[in-house]
Amino acid sequence: MTPLFERIQTSFQQQGLMHTLGAQLQSVESGKVVLSCDYQKGLTQQHGFFHAGVLTSIVDSACGYAAWTMMPEDKEVLSVEFKINLLRPAQADRLLATGVVLKSGRTLSVCEGTVTDATGERLFAKMIATMICR
Amino acid sequence: MTPLFERIQTSFQQQGLMHTLGAQLQSVESGKVVLSCDYQKGLTQQHGFFHAGVLTSIVDSACGYAAWTMMPEDKEVLSVEFKINLLRPAQADRLLATGVVLKSGRTLSVCEGTVTDATGERLFAKMIATMICR
């Protein structure tokens, strides 16, 4: 584990929601964070697929942490806003959520997020998010 | 319980995620649905407030069901996309998520959502969402 991974992991473990969803931190590099989340009945919408809220929760976290990897160590990151397009029903055993920094600024960072199946080939959702450093 | 409430309630109870989050259906009228969600450790981000993903999950459901109240009974509703602005840290005992239909079309509906505290006075988040009927 790199120091950057450990820094993110420590914060990630304090996110009660990530624990509730069973999400896990997969990888961390400067400007890019990947989370995973395995299918379970408790994460579904009414048709039995992953709920849009699950996709959104994990990719918001991935984007926030991606932004955080490029911020000074004494700063916090908060989501200002995000928008997500749901491209197809999220029918999969496992979701991968990837957050990538598009622009890292002193105050604001803009990130792009994707949610795919475990192979990374089937794109379920695309996010663009604004994060604030403070 | 009105027939409309029952129709939404039946679908709502099939959303595993709403059960996992402890969300509850509060009220249903044509074009407007309200959900609630009580605070628990399992719903937090790293600073102990409600995670943005929780706000988003419940207000997405509220918007989707609000749109559904205005669709023909044999149709399903799916989220196409949404955008949410997080106005302040969501520090509250209980969240109320309200979805209201701004425009109900044959194929697409546009909804506005708000997330507030239990009094309805403290606005935590504002959503605009596009839903599809099919």
Next chain:
Amino acid sequence: MTPLFERIQTSFQQQGLMHTLGAQLQSVESGKVVLSCDYQKGLTQQHGFFHAGVLTSIVDSACGYAAWTMMPEDKEVLSVEFKINLLRPAQADRLLATGVVLKSGRTLSVCEGTVTDATGERLFAKMIATMICR
């Protein structure tokens, strides 16, 4: 003309695009700004209605100026991001674009914008925008 109207008007007249579009400043109050724009062939999309870009341009300006009315006088306002839903083809003689502040913060402000016909009754578009003060 109030001093607030004059302050906005001075900046508005420096927006070359507003002149090009024939947009006009209608009213200014703290937290709310209204612009108008009359129909002309040079503002259309391929079906002869107002182009989405016109609606977006004027309501972005209305939102930005609405945010600016609540900022210290020595500060500038810039659009961080916005999202707009186009509810129906914008077929009208005149558009009214209204920007209203939903949350005014020290750094960021969140505004809601609407574009309607001249009566205010026909809603063509709804915007939510994030503005930065600096």
Next chain:
Amino acid sequence: MTPLFERIQTSFQQQGLMHTLGAQLQSVESGKVVLSCDYQKGLTQQHGFFHAGVLTSIVDSACGYAAWTMMPEDKEVLSVEFKINLLRPAQADRLLATGVVLKSGRTLSVCEGTVTDATGERLFAKMIATMICR
């Protein structure tokens, strides 16, 4: 000129706004359209840079036409909604707006758009847009 370019060009020339802004169709391929727009005083915001409305107008058109390249010939394309993040002041002699299809569906298409300087290296804005075919 390919038949696809001609089809888009014919529609593009009917967009009065594109003429007003001085925008030009640069290239067309299946799922991707590029427009350009040269700097002039009539396209500015109050600090003399390109107005966000210009960036939005041209990249909305680029996204719409990109979606249209993948639709049946007898169908029209309309913007349902879009969201744009403005990453830095758009200070350039020429803007390039590129629309790319992320998902082409029977009813809805999702596109990503970018606005850069003429070199393509300086990214001014990122859009994600939903288009409807009908």
